[in-house]
Amino acid sequence: MGHIAKGGRGRPRSEAVERSIVEGVLKLIEDGEPLAEISIERIARTAGVGKATIYRRWSGKEELLVDILRGVDDPPPELPGESMRGDIIVCLEHLRRRGVNMRSSALLHNVFAQMKSLPKLWEAYHATVIEPQRRVMREVLRRGMENGELRAGTDIALANDLFVGPMLVRTTLRSDDPLDEGLAEQIVDTVLAGLRPTG
Amino acid sequence: MGHIAKGGRGRPRSEAVERSIVEGVLKLIEDGEPLAEISIERIARTAGVGKATIYRRWSGKEELLVDILRGVDDPPPELPGESMRGDIIVCLEHLRRRGVNMRSSALLHNVFAQMKSLPKLWEAYHATVIEPQRRVMREVLRRGMENGELRAGTDIALANDLFVGPMLVRTTLRSDDPLDEGLAEQIVDTVLAGLRPTG
Numbered sequence: 001m002g003h004i005a006k007g008g009r010g011r012p013r014s015e016a017v018e019r020s021i022v023e024g025v026l027k028l029i030e031d032g033e034p035l036a037e038i039s040i041e042r043i044a045r046t047a048g049v050g051k052a053t054i055y056r057r058w059s060g061k062e063e064l065l066v067d068i069l070r071g072v073d074d075p076p077p078e079l080p081g082e083s084m085r086g087d088i089i090v091c092l093e094h095l096r097r098r099g100v101n102m103r104s105s106a107l108l109h110n111v112f113a114q115m116k117s118l119p120k121l122w123e124a125y126h127a128t129v130i131e132p133q134r135r136v137m138r139e140v141l142r143r144g145m146e147n148g149e150l151r152a153g154t155d156i157a158l159a160n161d162l163f164v165g166p167m168l169v170r171t172t173l174r175s176d177d178p179l180d181e182g183l184a185e186q187i188v189d190t191v192l193a194g195l196r197p198t199g
Numbered sequence: 200m201g202h203i204a205k206g207g208r209g210r211p212r213s214e215a216v217e218r219s220i221v222e223g224v225l226k227l228i229e230d231g232e233p234l235a236e237i238s239i240e241r242i243a244r245t246a247g248v249g250k251a252t253i254y255r256r257w258s259g260k261e262e263l264l265v266d267i268l269r270g271v272d273d274p275p276p277e278l279p280g281e282s283m284r285g286d287i288i289v290c291l292e293h294l295r296r297r298g299v300n301m302r303s304s305a306l307l308h309n310v311f312a313q314m315k316s317l318p319k320l321w322e323a324y325h326a327t328v329i330e331p332q333r334r335v336m337r338e339v340l341r342r343g344m345e346n347g348e349l350r351a352g353t354d355i356a357l358a359n360d361l362f363v364g365p366m367l368v369r370t371t372l373r374s375d376d377p378l379d380e381g382l383a384e385q386i387v388d389t390v391l392a393g394l395r396p397t398g
Contacts, residue, residue: 110316117312151396157376158365158385159394165364166357173367177356186357194393195358197350 021047021054022068029107035065035114035121062124065111070129072101072108079136084144085188091137092167092184099171099179109175137164162191220246220253221267228306234264234313234320261323264310269328271300271307278335283343284387290336291366291383298370298378308374336363361390 024047028038040061044051058064077094079087102108115122137160144150150159166187170177223246227237239260243250257263276293278286301307314321336359343349349358365386369376 113316116315117309148396151394154389154394155385158389161365161368162361162386162389162394165366165368166360167364168372169360169364169367173371186354187361190353190357190361191390192393192395194391194395195350195353195361196391196393197347 017049017053018057021049021057021064022071023047025064025068026107029111035111035118040064062121065121066124066128069108069111069125072105073098073129074101076132079140084140084147084149085192087140088137088144088163088188089184091133091140092163092187094133095164095167095171096179096184099167102171103175103179112172134160163188166191216248216252217256220248220256220263221270222246224263224267225306228310234310234317239263261320264320265323265327268307268310268324271304272297272328273300275331278339283339283346283348284391286339287336287343287362287387288383290332290339291362291386293332294363294366294370295378295383298366301370302374302378311371333359362387365390 021043024043025038028042028046029035033042038061040051040054043061043064044054047054054064058067074094074097077090079090081087102112115125138156141150141154141156141159145152145154145156167184170179170183220242223242224237227241227245228234232241237260239250239253242260242263243253246253253263257266273293273296276289278289280286301311314324337355340349340353340355340358344351344353344355366383369378369382
């Protein structure tokens with residue numbers, strides 16, 4: 001959970017406090033509490049801290065939950081920047097790893113399942129996690145078009161969906177489908193080559 | 200809502216009864232009742248019928264809700280069968296139309312958002328709606344490989360995700376993305392041709 005306890009800020013025992021808050025939220029979720037019912041007040045009571053202690057660290061429940069969700073992620077990947085193909089594979093591999101991590105955690109799976117019916121949480125997750133990833137992908141594709149790796153005139157938004165769509169379908173919509181190592185590379189190479197017979 | 204009132208079965212006023220049951224469910228959902236809280240008993244009370252009347256028509260809450268969800272769909276498409284390309288476009292266009300219909304109904308959007316956290320409902324929807332569609336796609340792809348429209352040796356499951364993934368990402372994960380007419384054709388032709396520069 002690397003991102004969560006960014007810690008420090010000169011306060012003694014700050015990390016311990018943050019950890020107890022995060023653990024309080026996780027306990028409520030594990031106990032089957034619907035996210036919609038979890039208030040900052042309940043979290044504070046469960047963690048044994050005051051509400052102000054939470055609000056000093058997170059602006060609200062959504063930001064706190066998004067931080068917990070980001071904690072399951074590997075850190076955002078460094079792009080090698082040598083080729084569009086290589087950079088897209090790194091981006092898709094990041095999505096694949098998130099899918100693998102999610103599958104191993106019933107708790108986080110449960111949180112994601114509820115998220116779509118909680119518009120404020122979904123928006124916060126979208127703004128903090130998804131939108132930055134999409135910006136990176138668009139930039140990678142734009143550079144690929146410039147250096148001739150991507151067919152001239154390709155619709156960048158469509159190209160993005162052609163690459164990430166097959167991976168997201170498996171990670172988010174179908175929890176039984178394989179997420180084998182090598183899937184990112186397989187998707188990228190097949191989308192680049194096309195499915196029409198050669199020659 | 201074509202599929203819902205299949206009607207008849209020799210009972211007088213059967214369609215009217217089914218309609219009042221379906222309307223009872225819709226009313227409960229519109230009133231903001233979480234799906235998890237809606238029981239056959241509540242539906243019966245809201246519709247002004249006995250529980251047995253409901254169980255004569257649907258084996259349980261899940262089947263009733265799936266029937267309502269199917270009601271928003273266009274009927275399953277007839278495949279022209281002239282080419283793999285044409286048949287895949289018809290399948291994707293069906294997904295696109297469902298997405299368009301969903302976006303115009305806050306109520307159905309709400310039901311789908313809740314569905315992922317209700318495993319029994321999700322399973323029933325999967326078995327009744329999604330799995331038959333996937334079978335059709337796999338069959339279309341297999342025929343395409345046989346008649347030489349699809350590159351020999353292509354992984355059928357991967358090919359399926361390459362075609363449906365970009366459409367499903369837009370219809371299910373991103374409610375703001377465009378679902379323009381012609382999108383199905385654009386996806387199919389781009390996946391077939393690939394994104395690598397030609398020549």
